[in-house]
Amino acid sequence: MGEHRQQAGADPGIVVVGSGPAGLRLVQELYALHPLARVTLFGGEPWEPYDRVALSLFLAGEVAAGDIFCPPRVPDAAPFCAHYNLPIVAIDRPARRVRDAAGAWHAYDRLVLSVGSRPHVPGIPGVDLPGxxxxxxxxxxxxxxxxxxxxxxxxxxxxxxxxxxxxxxxxxxxxxxxxxxxxxxxxxxxxxxxxxxxxxxxxxxxxxxxxxxxxxxxxxxxxxxxxxxxxxxxxxxxxxxxxxxGIRPNTALALDAGLAVRDGIVVNDALQTSDPDIYAIGECAEHGGRVYGIVAPALEQAAVVAHRLCDQPAAYHGSTLATRLKVVGCAVFSVGRAAEDDLQPGDRKVVYRDDAAGVYRSLVISGGRLVGAVGFGPWDDWQRVQEAASRRARCWPWQQRRFARCGTVWPGTHEQDITAWPAAATVCACKGISRGALSRAVAAGCADAPALSRATGAGTVCGSCQPLLAQFYGHTLARQPVAGARWLAGGSLLAALVLVVLALTPGWSYPDTFDLELRWDRLWRSGELKQLTGFSLLGLAVLGLVLSLRKRFERLRLGSFGAWRVVHVMLGLLALLVLGLHTGFRVGSNLNAWLMVDFLALAALGSVAGLVTAFEHRAGPGRGKALRSRFTWLHIVLFWPLPVLLGFHVLKTYYF
Missing domain, CATH: 3.50.50.60 (FAD/NAD(P)-binding domain)
Known part of the structure; x- marks a missing residue:
């Protein structure tokens, strides 16, 4: 099944065993370097090569089966032959040939094993039951x-x-x-x-x-x-x-051929096995005592072997693992030393949290260099962070402070300049597509981002790198507003209007006559009503404090961030109303004046912070986050004196 373009009587050429992501990438890299290379590809599955990364999307029904198949893209005149549903079952190293499952022998000059891995099945009772x-x-x-x-x-x-x-x-x-x-x-x-x-x-x-x-x-x-x-x-x-x-590398073929095997097929920096004419790549290969179980290192290894097979210098020195999970409906990122078990003495974490936006990020710094990162929630410049961690880039103290303050290492004006990235930097982690490969495709005639995606495969799995593809053509995709942005903007604007009206009008005065149908002055003359409004205001201040603590501590998790943010705005509006009932918006003097000024300034900064957050998506990613962070922290700074002033106010009222 699936056999094509074979030329008889030619030199044996290169035989690739395994049509998974590593084997497929090797074939394509070979023909990019040498369009006339003689390559024979064997696959053990009854399918043309397909995108294994997209299998979960296929299982979820988000993509059709036809959309995940990706046969090799090779030049029309290339001496290429592919055999699918025909596994290789034996290697005759002295004769430099392999035998397929049908019994036929195939000669090779050099052999590449890309036979992948199999699922690990735990040895527990009942594991072989149907279901x-x-x-x-x-x-x-x-x-x-x-x-x-x-x-x-x-x-x-x-x-x-x-x-x-x-x-x-x-x-x-x-x-x-x-x-x-x-x-x-x-x-x-x-x-x-x-x-x-x-x-x-x-x-x-x-x-x-x-x-x-x-x-x-x-x-x-x-x-x-x-x-x-x-x-x-x-x-x-x-x-x-x-x-x-977990997985177990497929090593039986190599073991039967007498190649060195430990957990995987042992390879050197050239990705050669103990037989220099046989290479191993992907999940079956063990390099430096490590077997990589994800696709990105396999693609890197394929590129190295392609260069070696074309007699070009290349070496593999290991991979910095980077993972991305998006199928569960949230963006999760990891690169390098990220988990607690991976941290080494001297590693230091820099953390950024924005619970209102559902964002958590951390950098791992060692000796002033970025060696790992973790992210939960949207992260616009994740690919750049991944590239920086992969090469252990310098992370200066002012960059660390910026990250802790607004969640980005670089200033917003340069955050998305993808054309300035190194050519080897990975743009599409799902497919392992580098910035250099994308630039070459643009130069070859891809006229827009969709054409670039079709030609290279970038952005066809999770789609998160589509905004970066658009930047090759000078476009920036629209950023989405935060959850509840309309309510947030409406409540913040209403609070700002109330404050403007108060600034332009004097406070409510005591009436100069008792001949009134509605005695509003009872709010301030009646001790019971005064206590009711005063303690209501105190209760709202405590609720505001609880909201603040809820955003800062890990274990206070109730409801969604967007809903609590709207509740916070409505709480501020209610506090302004109760403040008017309690004081008539008269500033007063001494302690009362300090309390009133702090409360009104707190409300003013809160309304500005709310408006900035609601319209943050219209600013640049770095600028919007920096403004929101600045006004939010000013709001918090003005909030913390409030409990102290309220405490002295209550003490003064009841003591005297």
Whole structure:
């Protein structure tokens, strides 16, 4: 199946075993360097090459099967041959040939093994029952799609990237889903504790259950899966169990051929195995004692081997891991040393939080250099942060202070200048597309961002790099307003108008006659009413303090950030009304004057901060965040004297 363009009688050329992302990228890189290279590609699956990164989107029904297939793009005249559904089963190294599953032998000059990995299946009782699935390739995805039509309750064992993507995809298919992980937090190898906690909270809000710190002991059921018993003894009912418990490199072919194997096929910096004419790349390869289980290092390795096969200098010195999760409905980022277990002595974290916008970011600094980063929520310049961490770029003290203040390392005016990025910087992490590759495609004639996306594949998976593609053509995609922006703008504007009216008019005075139908002065003459309005104002101040604390501390998590922000504005409006009832907006003197000025200045800065936040999307990313941060902190600074002044005011009133 899928055999084409073979020329008989020619030199053996290069044989690539494995049609996954690494093998496919190798073929394309080879033909970019040498359009007449003789290459034969073998794939063991009954499909043309497909985008494995998009499998979770396919399972969720967000993309069609035809949209994820990506056959090799090679020159029309290239001596290229592809065999799919025909795995290689043996290597004859002395004769420099390989044997396929049909028994035919194929000669090679140089051989590249890109045979990938297989799912790790934990050795627990009942794991072989019907209803237990893995999620690794197109076959798995199709089996799970067929299963979701009859499944009502699904457990996903494993809280890593693949497990969370599977959980969200299956939930969208209409089944109840719970994620189980033996570790204390989700994405424990990628995220720090604060970001992981936010992911867990987000999943629970989506209706996905999360069970942490409890491993699997047994799959329940006699004839098919009926649930899972945990090590604690707790039993979780389910009719479907999905195993997302890691991978194991496919090493049998190399082992039978006498190549050096440990966890994976051992390779050097040239990605050669113990046989210099045989290379290994991707999830089957072990470099520097490490097997990489994600696609980006595999693509880097493919580029290195392509250069080596074309007799061009290149070396692989390892990869800085960068991961991105978007299928669960939120943007989660990680690069380099990010999780607590990866931190080394001397590492220091710089943290930025904006709970109102649902944003958490942290940088890991070592010796003044950026070595890791974590993000939860939108992050406009993430690709640039990823590139900087990958090359351990210098992060100066003023950049760290800027980051802690407004969440960006670089000034807003330069934040999105993608054409100034290094050519090797990754723009599309899902496909491993560099800035240099995109620039070459632009120079080759891609007329706009959609054409650039079609030609390179960038932006076709999660779509988050589409704004960066637009910048190659001088365009900037519109930024979205924060949640509840209209309510926020309306409430803040109303508060500002009230303050303007008060500034232009004197306070309410005591009436000079008792001959009134409505005695509004009772509000200030009656002790009971005075206490009622005064303690109401005090209560509103306490609520404002609670809101402030809720934004600053990790464990005070109630409701959505957007809703609490609107509540905060409405609380300020109500406080202004109660202040008028209590004082008639008369400034007074001494302590009363200080209290009134502080309260009105607090309200004024709050209204400005609200307006800036509501219209932040219309400013540049860095400028908008900096303005919001500045006015918000001024608002907080003026708030903290308020409890002290109120306390002295109450003491003065009751003592004297």
């Amino acid at each position: 237990v699935y893995t999620f690794r390739d197109m076959n798995d995805a199709q089996r799970l799609m067929a299963r979701t039509a009859r499944s009502h309750r699904t457990l996903v064992l494993g809280g890593g990237l693949l497990g969370l993507e599977a959980a969200r995809a299956l939930q969208r298919a209409g089944t109840d889903v719970t994620v189980v992980d033996h570790g204390p937090r989700l994405l424990g190898r990628q995220l720090d504790a604060a970001a992981s906690e936010r992911v867990s909270t987000h999943l629970r809000r989506l209706g996905i259950g999360v069970v942490l710190g409890d491993g699997a002991a047994q799959v329940l059921g006699a004839e098919r899966c009926e649930g899972l018993r945990l090590r604690s003894g707790r039993e979780l009912p389910a009719d479907t169990l999905v195993l997302a418990t």
